[in-house]
Amino acid sequence: MTFSSPQPTPVSNAEGRNGNYPGKGIGEPVGVAVLGKGTVGTEVLRLLAEFSDNLAQRIGGPIEVRGVAVANVDKHVGSPEVAGIEVTDDARSLIAREDVDIVVELIGGIDYPRELVLEALKAGKSVVTANKALVAAHADELSEAANDAGVDLYYEAAVAAAIPVVGMLRRSLAGDQVQRISGIVNGTTNFILDAMATTGMSYADALAEATRLGYAEADPTADVEGHDAASKAAILASMGFHTRVTYDDVYCEGITKITAEDIDAARQSNQTIKLLAICERLVDASGETTGVNARVHPTLVPNEHPLATVDKSYNAIFVEAEAAGRLMFYGNGAGGAPTASAVLGDLVGAARNKIHGGRAPAENPYANYPVVAFGEVDTRYHINMTVNDRIGVLADLARTFSESGVSLSAVRQEESGDGAHLIVVTHAAQEKRLQGIVDKLAGHADVQAINSVIRLDA
Amino acid sequence: MTFSSPQPTPVSNAEGRNGNYPGKGIGEPVGVAVLGKGTVGTEVLRLLAEFSDNLAQRIGGPIEVRGVAVANVDKHVGSPEVAGIEVTDDARSLIAREDVDIVVELIGGIDYPRELVLEALKAGKSVVTANKALVAAHADELSEAANDAGVDLYYEAAVAAAIPVVGMLRRSLAGDQVQRISGIVNGTTNFILDAMATTGMSYADALAEATRLGYAEADPTADVEGHDAASKAAILASMGFHTRVTYDDVYCEGITKITAEDIDAARQSNQTIKLLAICERLVDASGETTGVNARVHPTLVPNEHPLATVDKSYNAIFVEAEAAGRLMFYGNGAGGAPTASAVLGDLVGAARNKIHGGRAPAENPYANYPVVAFGEVDTRYHINMTVNDRIGVLADLARTFSESGVSLSAVRQEESGDGAHLIVVTHAAQEKRLQGIVDKLAGHADVQAINSVIRLDA
Incomplete structure (x- = not known):
């Protein structure tokens, strides 16, 4: 084999060019x-x-x-x-x-x-x-x-x-400003959620199936609790926002509490539950960046969103940048x-x-934005609770939201056995404020049970 | 502004490192x-x-x-x-x-x-x-x-x-072997085909709509005849296969002959017509590469394929590589x-x-595979014709295929006004052989008209 291809490459590095260390000549191993x-x-x-x-x-x-x-x-x-x-x-x-x-x-x-x-x-x-x-x-x-x-x-x-998202953030978007990265970055949990959605099976059964087929490890904790996705969120946020974001900075909630009922309720409202890694650049009213946040949690995604259609153990990463607009990358996110x-x-x-010679662009945290705690970030909640079926209960519970300054985007009440099922979807509000409302609701005399709280892709 | 970021970058290029020309020091404009x-x-x-x-x-x-x-x-x-x-x-x-x-x-x-x-x-x-x-x-x-x-x-x-497909082929897949690239790489034609599919409008009306909305230029020839996509196919094939493929090497067929009836027939068979740029590495039975081919033509894509769901003027590129498997990249393919x-x-x-210092990996056509003419490549045809409605006509026409060694994957016959509609889908066969069959059919006494010939994503 010779290296005198039709493309002459006259610049050799033999004199020593990789950092402070000797480089290699052309053709050298x-x-x-x-x-x-x-x-x-x-x-x-x-x-x-x-x-x-x-x-x-x-x-x-x-x-x-x-x-x-x-x-x-x-x-x-x-x-x-x-x-x-x-x-x-x-x-x-x-x-x-x-x-x-x-x-x-x-x-x-x-x-x-x-x-x-x-x-x-x-x-x-x-x-x-x-x-x-x-x-x-x-x-x-x-x-x-x-x-x-x-x-x-x-x-x-x-x-x-093999989805080249690190390279894309490092190089292709090097001349742009990334606003948001949201991705399905863990194949095991996507397999489980997809199996639950497709067959109606329980979380436990879907996990067993994933284990049987080799999609989940014997100890699935790192996957199902979101730790694996949180590491990836930290890397994506660091690259995308030129700010050091570490694993400890990432809020992390896994899929172990997702029930077949949650999945079914999502389908009925034309949505799909996905475990998303979300990295966002926070801006104030004037458009100035105030910080960044990275988090992993189950998320209701509208069925029309490209991420909703990502099935089996596939991964996909959705990037929004100021000039490039919306980009999506899809493929096998794991495997040898x-x-x-x-x-x-x-x-x-x-x-x-x-x-x-030369070096790849390194991680470069020059922007050094503050990493904002999840509690301070705006999110949206989908709350499913069982409440006493008495006159005035809806008005009463709605007041819990309005008193905290949170407005509702949808409310649905359904008859059930002992009480009523009440499903409430909020508009965007500070995460810790929403969490505070859930705490209040849990202690409310008319609330029999909070069945589930799932965030929407805000 | 200072460049003493938390990331020291000790290697400067001030002594002269960009090829044979002087480089710049850190902080220099x-x-x-x-x-x-x-x-x-x-x-x-x-x-x-x-x-x-x-x-x-x-x-x-x-x-x-x-x-x-x-x-x-x-x-x-x-x-x-x-x-x-x-x-x-x-x-x-x-x-x-x-x-x-x-x-x-x-x-x-x-x-x-x-x-x-x-x-x-x-x-x-x-x-x-x-x-x-x-x-x-x-x-x-x-x-x-x-x-x-x-x-x-x-x-x-x-x-x-902004879809970073060139960078991906240049760098991310530099350690892999690309087998096939198929993409929607022209937003104008995708807008037109999508408008036809969504509204049932004619090609002419959809083109007028695209022009009105600024998706098509005053002279839309380069887009609708596939020339723009053919240039992109040449670049993708060159990068992906490390072989020089130029515009003149790319077979090119546009969307101007696609009718509302074609679109409707595709929908009925659970398919969508897309203008695809297809680049493939051809291999023999032992897996050895025998050449490469690049082409642009309207293509029937199964609705389950990710490319079928790419709507409006979006672009998407689907890449299959030996180790990476299937990857897809999606986003805005045009615009300022x-x-x-x-x-x-x-x-x-x-x-x-x-x-x-350093250089980006350049186009590197070391592999120098033969560029195989489109006539030699295997494709699949979807042929829609109007034939005389007489006993034995189907057997007669089927013989035209079998005599050329082409087998059929589906045949559908429907009553129509003066004759019968006959839709034939072939198995994969050499393009020029399929073209020869269409020529024969066109001259056949029982064939009143060849209404359309559209290739399937083979």
């Missing part, structure tokens, strides 16, 4: 260390072999895997993806090898990969990671290390796998191959920079 | 020449002023517009977007200015912008263009000039405005602001590279 060999790591190694000639042409030199670090060497030695590749349990020594230019971190967890990634960056290696929890928790420290060394830190695969596709895209970028 | 001040140019200038502080932070130095070149200076002097900016009809001198680092070409047409862009690239200026016709016709020459100079040539805005968003995203990229 770029050395890669892969940390972790789970589903994604295995697929990355497989595709690196399958696509090697193509990748070399796109990069300007071949990728050479110097070694794969795993916890248990015996478990992996002899598997076809590591044929001819060193397998080690000493990740640190692998990273430190002089012929390793780029480290691909696919271990998962936070503390141990954090140490390894920092070590790699400090040694002048660019890093590609799929680790959303790590990035959402420690973006500051990792970015600083990457910037100090002048190397790349890529993490497209950390959000929605789609995640590996994103990792390889990043790896090609990092390797190109080793050879041709 | 990047000089831009804007060629053309139509809808997009005006919006670019407006947003450059509005976003200037943000862009400077993202780039590492401010953008300074050195001048705007227009055909008629008097027409533009005094308009607010050029306050304090030189307006000239001498584009060449503006490009040649030493303090111009990047040229933004928004003139349109082919020959004149081609000369200007080549001149700019040869003088070491990076170029951002929204000119799909120019890129689709002359990508080879332009890429070569950019590569020789080691500068950037960006054209995200040339395809589907969305196109300007894409131009500014490119401009930020090009300006970053002037300051921080």
Whole structure:
């Protein structure tokens, strides 16, 4: 294979151009260390072999895997993806090898990969990671290390796998002002909610089905409680608003309380319940940005909205920007191959920079907007309660809203067995004020039960 | 404004790093020449002023517009977007200015912008263009000039405005193998087809409506005959398959022959007619790539397909890649602001590279697959004809297909006034063979008329 393609690329980096560290000449191999060999790591190694000639042409030199670090060497030695590749349990020594230019971190967890990634960056290696929890928790420290060394830190695969939303926020929308990002970024919960909506089954049954089919892990907590989506929301908000938003800044509510009745009520009102990650830039009356907020919660989405039609375990991200308008990106948000596709895209970028010089645009929190607590943000509530069926109860309960300055957009009362079902949809009001109303309603003598409170996509 | 953000960026390019031409230091202004001040140019200038502080932070130095070149200076002097900016009809001198680092070409047409862009690239200026016709016709020459100079040539805005499909193919999918791209890439024709489908109106009425609302130009030829979409197909195929595909390589058929009856028949069979740009990598039985093809034609899309739901003047691009699977991108594919968003995203990229070094991945046709003529490609036909209503006619006509080795997937016969309506849907077969059958049918004694031939998304 030769690199004298029809496209001459006269600018080599051989004299030393990747940050403060030596670059590579055209045609020189770029050395890669892969940390972790789970589903994604295995697929990355497989595709690196399958696509090697193509990748070399796109990069300007071949990728050479110097070694794969795993916890248990015996478990992996002899598997076809590591044929001819060193397998080690000493990740640190692998990273430190002089012929390793780029480290691909696919271990998962936070503390141990954090140490390894920092070590790699400090040694002048660019890093590609799929680790959303790590990035959402420690973006500051990792970015600083990457910037100090002048190397790349890529993490497209950390959000929605092969849907290139990180790259889009980093680059394509770099000349625009992002106003809002709302996305279905967790395939497991979307599968569960979609199964409930399609079949009428309960949450428990849908979770069992998701587990059986491999969409949910044995311990599904991170998915169903929204933690996974919250990490992604933090990354999207940070990128989109040029402001550091970490996992701890993200309000997070999962889907475990959603009932078949909620799903059914949503359908009757021509809506669908989705677990959304919502990142918004808050503006005052004059249009000035006052802060940003990121949150994850079940949300009623009108059926006409493109996000409502995203079924099964698919992901989709909806972005609103001042000039670009509304954009949507849709695809597989998880799985070995789609995640590996994103990792390889990043790896090609990092390797190109080793050879041709330059750095990818890093996370750049220059705007430094205040991160506004969820309680201060405007939301809308859909409240379903069972109330005593007596004359005047509706007026009485409506007063609870008006006394707090919250106006109602819809009220529906239905006969039920012992009392009446009352469904109230509010106009937009401060989240903490709405929460306060729900607390009052819960203590109201005429309210037998608050059956559900679900927010609308405000 | 200072550039000592929380993110130190130690690598400056002041010593000279953009190709063979001097780079800029951090905080130094990047000089831009804007060629053309139509809808997009005006919006670019407006947003450059509005976003200037943000862009400077993202780039590492401010953008300074050195001048705007227009055909008629008097027409533009005094308009607010050029306050304090030189307006000239001498584009060449503006490009040649030493303090111009990047040229933004928004003139349109082919020959004149081609000369200007080549001149700019040869003088070491990076170029951002929204000119799909120019890129689709002359990508080879332009890429070569950019590569020789080691500068950037960006054209995200040339395809589907702010939908970042060029960037996605260039970067996000750089580690994957694209198999197929099918997209609605022309807003005018999608508006017309959608209006016909929604209201039942004729093509002529829908075109008139599109013209009245500003979705169609006074001379709509480039849109309705598919030429605009064909340019975009050439660009998408070139990027996606790493193979030079030019406008002349793209088979092109517009929507002018689509009737209200065609639209109605599609609806009855649970399909929608869309003008698709289709780019495919052709593979043999062993999976080896044998070539690529790009084409534009009206296409029957099943209503369950995400592309079927793309309404009004929206664009959407559906990409299938080996590892990533199916991805879809959706948004405004035209208009001043969305196109300007894409131009500014490119401009930020090009300006970053002037300051921080490096080059964006250029079009790279290393794979150099044969571009296969449309006649050789497999397609599927939906043929609607009026035939004599006599015993045996169906068997007779069916033989025309079987004799050519084409099998049928569906046949529907309906009574009509003078004869019978016969609708035939074929299985996949070579385009030229299917075309040959249609020619035979047209000359068949029992065929009164071929009412329409529309391809299915094979």
